[in-house]
Amino acid sequence: MTVPVLSVRNLEVEFLTRRSTLRAINGVSFDIAKGEVLGVVGESGAGKSVTGLAVIGLIDPPGRIAGGEIYLSGTRIDHLPPEEIRRIRGKRIGMIFQDPLTSLNPLYRIGDQIVETIRTHLNLSETAARKRAIDLLAEVGIPAPEKRIDAYPHEFSGGMRQRVVIALAICAEPELIIADEPTTALDVSVQAQIISLIKRLGRDYGTAVMLVTHDMGVIAETSDRVAVMYSGRIAEIGPVQDVVQNPLHPYAKGLMGAIPTLAGEDKRLVQIPGSMPRLSAIPPGCSFNPRCAFAFDRCRVDRPEPLKHGSHAVACHLFDTAPGEAAKETAA
């Protein structure tokens, strides 16, 4: 078996506050293979973005990676000194943020920002870097790139700016792209273009993509596999078709039930009662148990671990075929 581009093992991220330590990510594990798109969904605060930031090493104090390992193409990267992880950022891992309107420095021409990034990572002359920047802009679908390269960010529309951001993310041909809600701030029509662009780039370059979003429609269209996150843990992970059409975890079921369909008959969308627990008040056992219609005694005591179930892995006692195997998780 080939080494996955990204491999995350039992990741734990904590935020130290004056009163207590909040655990935002609690034992998350997943792999992304070369050329694969992994969608990460969940409600706000489920830990999707924090996972992405942890991978790229941008968790700022008071937050910190408290445990687990992150491997990039087999090399461990979570404990690297700042200068080394900086060299990886932008070169081997590209990142796209949610809001293209604020991601670019308003005082610099976009060309200067791209050239600066290229020259930080690749040993190119100013002219060669500029030529590469023009090629990149053409690649992401900016019309007349040789002219637009000297424009300022405010002279672009939102969709065009997100294309520039993508050009910046891929300018050193990274192995992995982390896209944190890349389409949330955009019009629906522009969303589709950006999604197909990310998909095409992943295919053409064999780049692995971690796509963080709360939009199931985007996931269904783009991803090969999907991970459903709930309060800092992965509830269910599996191939996108299987998870969307046949979700196992009650929370995933609830999420999929909340997607409106155009073809479906007029029925009320299912709503999951209640809201996600705050990080300071995560219930014992399965963190979903207060909202779960199927919860039983064990759910209130034992924390379920993700277990293989067909093509999925699901963290739910309903699918635990070997009961009695209590979770042995302790803080690492």
Add this chain to the structure above:
Amino acid sequence: MLAFTLRRAIQAIGVMIAVGVIAFSMFRFAGDPVNQIVSLDTPAAEREAVRKSLGLDDPVPVQFARYFGNAVQFKFGVSYQFRQPVSNLLMERMPATLELAACATVLAMVFGILMGVYSALRRDTILTKFFQAVSLIGISLPTFLIGILLIYLFSVTLGWLPSFGRGDVVRIGWWTTGLLTLSGLKALIMPSITLGLFQMTLIMRLVRAEMLEVLRTDYIRFARARGLTTRAIHFGHALKNTLVPVITVAGLQFGSVIAFAIITETVFQWPGMGLLFVQAVQNVDIPIMAAYLLMVSLIFVTINLVVDILYTIVDPRLRSTISRPA
């Protein structure tokens, strides 16, 4: 861009006319100028002759038009106490004030920006705490007190620096400079620190606050995600964005440094325009006071104009909103 500059220039002229009215009205409300010129026992006929020769018997609008017409050509009349044209007096004193103000501003800008950036980037170091203590002193101690303390320490106790005056000056054309002689430079040190300390602390606090704000923005986070070096992020991306508001404040402060050099000049007996103004106030020398008022407002208006133009150079977003006004 040109239209914008022109529009601003016209506004500036409007402001200057308004200030001109105020300056002129000082002559009318501060007593009869003839009394200031002639002695007590001058006969009435002679007084009338003086009044006529100065044009003070003309209708007020005519007098104003004449005053303003002269002011535009930098003729501000004759000083009552020195019996010399005011413009000559001002020209003679101006280099001293401008050198002092420029020196104080450069000092304030350089140290203010350096200290501000340092204390924003290294928030918890001892040096940062020291800078903040200094800034607290600079912002709360009155200028004259700082000046007197400096004189006590460096002139009276240590005897390193002169306590008053400008030292030896070199004449270049009509400009006299103290920057080329050792005694001139030594004399400049304490007044510039006194005058610049408040501005420095102001700039330091502003830079620190802006820098902290900018470091939290998305484009800085994205710059980090692009793997740029910390140096490039802090000094290329963050600092440039920090400087936009700093330009405004520093520009306006340069105006007040010139205008309010009065106190520093008095403490150090610095032969500049401020000292001239203080003497004029004591002797009710209205032509000098009016001319000083006009000069200071001209400086402020000019600086405002320059700041507006500088803005558009730093921030490309303003350039395009100006070229196609809403």
